[in-house]
Amino acid sequence: MLVLLAMGMAAKSAHVKRAALLLTVLVGIGTIPVYVSGEGAEEILEERPGVAEGLMENHEDRALVASIATWVAAGLAVIGLLASLRGGNVPAWAASATLVALLVSGALLYWAARPGGQISHPEARPGFTAPPESGETGESE
DSSP states (O other): OHHHHHHHHHHTOHHHHHHHHHHHHHHHHHHHHHHHTHHHHHHHHTTSTTOOHHHHHHHHHHHHHHHHHHHHHHHHHHHHHHHHHHHSSOOHHHHHHHHHHHHHHHHHHHHHHHHHHHHHOGGGSTTOOOOOOOSOOSOOO
């Protein structure tokens, strides 16, 4: 979306900008069930051994911020699409605002995903030390 919108802005292509804005709206809508499903996933993961509760809370808090940023980008895209219905082109302010919002939401999504990945992957956690090798390779000599 971000690259497509930037390309549309650089090429001054109304069609490409509208396509990027429409994609932004669709992704914004798609993040709603992703965010809502987090609570159910948390309940399942709480039962697993080795899952860090603090990481889940951190991920949940960050996911809310990232989701809101994504919804703001989608809202700006809707405004840009509606404004383009009158004049045929996406107003520069709407495309620029959406582009900035996409940059911010992308950074925030990464920020939220980092602890999310660490929940089930202890090897991605800071300070992780691999267990010592047992010396067995599983092969017969």
